Amino acid sequence: MDNLLKFIVSVLLSLLFIRFCNGGEFIESKSFISFLVAIDPNNVLNVDRNALFSYPCYYKLHGVKCDLRSEEIIEIRLENMNLSGVIDAESLCKLSNLRVLSLARNKIEGTVPESISSCKSLTVLDLSSNFLSGNSLVLMQSLTRIKNLKKLNISKNNFTSSQRMMSLHALRRVTIKESSSSTTVSDDKKTNNHHVSLMVWVLISLGTVIVLVVLVFLYMRCVGTVKDKEVIKEVVDYPSPRKTPSDEVVDGVCNTEEKSSELYFFMEDVEKFTMDDLLEATANLTKQGICSSLYKVHISRSGVFALKRLKKLQVGFKEFSRTMKKIGSLKHQNVLPLVAYYSSNDEKMLIYKYQNSGSLLTLFEKGKWNFPWNLRLSIAVGIARGFAYIYRSSKKGNVIPHGNIKPSNILLSDNGEPLISEYGYYKFLDPDKSCLYKDNGYTAPEKTLTEETDVYSFGVILLELLTGKVVEKTGLDLVKWVKSIVREEWTGEVFDSEVANYEMYAFPLLNVALKCVDRLPDERPTMTEVLEIIEEIVNDQEDISPSSMTSFESTPGSMKHVYAL
Template sequence: MMQSGSKFEQFRRLLLICITASAIFSLDCNASELSEVSDDGNMLNVTIVYRRALLQSIGDKDAVKEPVDGISLHKWLPLLLGLAFFVVFAYFVNRKAVQSAKDKEVLKILAQSPAPPNFPPMKDVAEVQPAEVKQPELFFFVEEKERFQMSDLLEAQADLQGHGLCSSLYKVKLKNNNTIFAVKRLKQSPLSIDEYSTFMKKIGELQHQNLLPLVAYGFTNETKLLIYRFQPQGSLLSQLEKYIEGKRDFPWATRLCIAVGIARGLDYIYQMCEGEKVIPHGNIKLSNILLNEDDTPLISEYGCSKLVDPKKACLFNVHGYAAPEKVLSEQSDVFSFGVILLELLTGKIVEKSGLDLPKWVRGMVREEWTGEVFDKEIAKNAKYAFPLLNISLKCVAHLPQDRPSIAEVLEKIQEVSNVHDDLSPASTTSVESTPKCLLHSVVPEEWETPGSIR
């Protein structure tokens, strides 16, 4: 920076000298013009010079004669142009010197600064692997003879059955023994691999006749897998649709057995979680209730509410089943189960229509058209259907505190099933109980509904 200042000072002095010389030269020329010398050697009066200029301005050409020895414009103009060029040249030379001084100062500062850290080449960075990479594995909850390898699963024929924001479902047929499985692929999960493994071991240990058993779980570096036995009967949704289309019978006894089975499965979930943190199902609906070859209901998707990211809005995707409070709890599962009971009684499907079934049924009851809510098959057994309607209306109460627990719902449904002579022995409970007035034990008294058992 000192060198830069010195250069600027030299340039300023040079420019001052040039300007001074130019001024002296100009004054000398002007003085020569105004002080012409006469023939006798005396200085001409300024008045005479002025008179000549005035006569010239009015067109008298003979009035003014250029002195022989005077200095005129064409004699000193080249000197002025040369001086101007020199000034411009000196300016650019000085500018370059100043910039060079700045560059040298920057280099000096960088030279005095500490050296930057040595980073590995880009090729080395690209080759760095994670500290721990889990290899693809499958963990089974079935006997050895039923197990297979991840490679068998990846090479199997797979047909997409459905997909959503958080998961996809495939029907997979193994090549070696033609066994068919339902494989659920989770797209994203908030759990780490270790957390996922710990949680799935707890789910796999749950064994109940109304829960879809988990055959195995697995994972790769990019996804997590849940493996179940494929149920050829499909879901309760598909069976109810077939009934509406006239492709199958769906009698009252079958529907009541299904209602009892679902309630038992949900009650088992909450009984097993007693003393531990409860894990609600969170997605009870017709398509998540599968039926085996005997029409026994199997609750699927249990535990999946913990495996998906709640921020993705994967839960409560079917608004017709979601409780108003939009939270995961036993009370919200009771609400969803109440909607399923209403679907079994009315023959109306919520999942695809988006119908607010609880509101519709309450409106029919309020207008004293209660008997009209039943499906034609259920209307034949209205004597038993009315108590079940009372239970379902209690389940879909707007406030969570007004809903019964799963255990209470199971108890009341079993009371209905015990007085029905047409139920199969496998689907009835061994506990004998006397029918009670379900209207007053489950539904508030102001909800008086005709047909309750007395």
């Protein structure tokens, strides 16, 4: 027993001696220095590379974080450091435990070598705002081989194929972050000095010796019971009885939340496709947000679809499926129909027909000088009709508010009909992740999900239609601006030049909009009441006939409406 203990202690001391004599970390030190020389050839970081060579983790280098136990580099955050070199991926990937690499906002040039896919431990990679070049598609194909990669930002560089067309196999593995994000550089206080690290290793080694001694002692005690153990093993290895049908049913019920769903379709006029078809299709990222991503997906035999990939949802499989089936049952000319949905514990996707005509925001941006009054009024009526239908279709106590009404979420059909999109899933978003209640100019002061808050957001859109001023993308507090004009009794100054020609009809609509954006939720009208008032305004217009349904022309004193009322 004494000889065994001496042997164990000698082995551990030998291992410690080898470690502290630059054994394993020699390669890591050399690799890190090679990477640093390539990325910072002018030594902007002012690093003493001779001191760094002994061991990087003992050198308090700003932005480099090491693991306390293994003393390996796990994070490199050299952001906004004026670095102007190239990326030496081969040396970088020899840092086998590197999890975070952030080189954002520098002047790094050249391409990102495909060998970066050898950095198997990477979970975060931020190369945004540099002068990197090359084919982004080739780069993405390399990066998808890093299975642990969760956050990626390569925006604001000189890559070609910037639309990032790739298969959904890749998209399910890696999230492309389009907008720049500021990451916090590790504080120097987190870097542990040599003495603390050495002390920790000594304590760990002594603890290991004690554990081994205890294990040897227990083993010696158990030697005499080997025969008994063999008898027990025979009993344990005896085949267990088969599960009864009732047992299988119970297992099925318990595991329901863990099961995945196939695509569930709602529209019969769409040729159905499978998840395999979807995963093999080419997807073009069109919009990226904190809580969702939107892709334009081409499926050869079925057409073009908009795929909404949802993130940060706080909902189980059953509740999500139940809600989507309710949304899928809605059929109205002013509500974008849900074609299908997919739901599993890991991922949730909504699929719609792709709308080529853009959105109300597109109309605001492109039609500043050609946005006639009749078209504005018809869009207002269409949106109100869609929301009135949604709320009439909901049972009391089971209402699903929209929660994100704004011009970019009002799509336009091929014949100019407004289509309410993005409906039904906002109630599942995590409010702590800045997904809900954004201060974007459309959110009601009370910041809740109710019909009253949807009415408020719709009121802001009415003000946009009347004033020609757009809140989205500008951040204008339109409600405050309009109320200040009205308070000064300069109400006629609210309207833009096109609407000013129809003041007689615009004033009642302005009155409705101001009621919708009342600070007190109880003072706001319902969607049904809003629709009734707007339809009365339309009925008061002159020269409305079914023959003018498709006309977008307008002249003062006349109105050719695009809807049959």
